[in-house]
Amino acid sequence: MxxxxxxxxxxxxxxxxxxxxxxxxxxxxxxxxxxxxxxxxxxxxxxxxxxxxxxxxxxxxxxxxxxxxxxxxxxxxxxxxxxxxxxxxxxxxxRPEPELLTLIFTACHPDVAVEGRLALTLRLLGGLTTAEIARAFLVPEPTVGQRIYRAKAALRKVPIELPPAEELPARLASVLEVIYLIFNEGYSATSGDSWTRNDLCFEALRLSRVLAALMPTSSEASGLQALLEIQSSRLNARIGPGGEPVLLADQDRTRWDRLLIRRGLEALTRAESTGVLGPYGLQAAIAAVHARAGVFADTDWARMAALYQLLAHVAPSPIVELNRAVAVGMAEGPEAGLKIVDGLPLEGNPHLSAVRGDLLERSGRVEEARAAFLKAAELTRNVQEKALYEQRARA
Structure with a gap:
């Protein structure tokens, strides 16, 4: 009822x-x-x-x-x-500060541990209950309660105000990171029975829209919104009828949400007009390459590889290099991608093994590919992702 x-x-x-x-x-x-x-x-x-x-x-x-x-x-x-x-x-x-912007910056204060920032932001700004946050992150409800309690305790000595101008860029980075982490956990759940958690994705998307509206001159705020709009447009196509993951190459692009793509491209244009693209803006530009391709075969992999090269320069990390390896492998051939993958310090990361398996399979090194997919299945904590890797190993 x-x-x-x-x-x-x-x-x-x-x-x-x-x-x-x-x-x-x-x-x-x-x-x-x-x-x-x-x-x-x-x-x-x-x-x-x-x-x-x-x-x-x-x-x-x-x-x-x-x-x-x-x-x-x-x-x-x-x-x-x-x-x-x-x-x-x-x-x-x-000062005439928007209250909501002040609350976002306070909840994401660097004095609070990242787990506390995530939980407190979802509680205060997303309106989620402690139980809902616990279900979303697959942790016990008392654990979330403790994180929120510790976060509030850490904030008792923090003034509830926008940071001074000289601290704003560093504090904005913390706010953007929290929203980005919330979205990522929803987009590719690290554990559990579901590959995605749409509720988390849309909470993060809503927060990114609020932040971009409150900070219209911030290129990275608009960049993050652009990224989350475009990524969210694919959510319905990423899951099969049985809850199984559907890889990008196999997705029915008619199921991509064109309204979200349009909003994302508009936000990307704003990001480009308000400054040089930072890490989130560059990731949005990469997502836009996919969004503009009517079918997988039309993807401009050379442009994507170039954008990943820029991203690796602006925000170097092994994960960025892993994604660059995928683009390079598509643009220049799988062996070129393998040269990047084989030097990455990501031992224990299931996605490294999965990407390596894909590149090996395309290189014709079938037995090595099978072993890589089995290793990825062993490493992941997500039930649906494990089944996908096992299926690819059998194939």
Missing amino acids: GLPDPIRTIEAVWRIESAKVIATVARMTGDIGLAEESAQDAFLLAVETWPHEGVPENPGGWLTTTAKRKAIDQLRRQGVYEEKLRELAQQPPA
């Missing part, structure tokens, strides 16, 4: 408005934990009253006002309300 309509409405409003409510109360109180608690109290009051009294004309405003009152009541009970008022009075007038 479905939820009653008023409850559905309240949950929808919460998903849309909760981050703004928390951000506003956090700026007022200087305490993210108290802000979240007050916002949740407001949500519970809405659940109790809206079904009988009706949804307010401005539901987001109602939640914000109620949460502020709840926070003030809590401060009064703690006996620190007057002290908080004096602190606010002594502060200089606040």
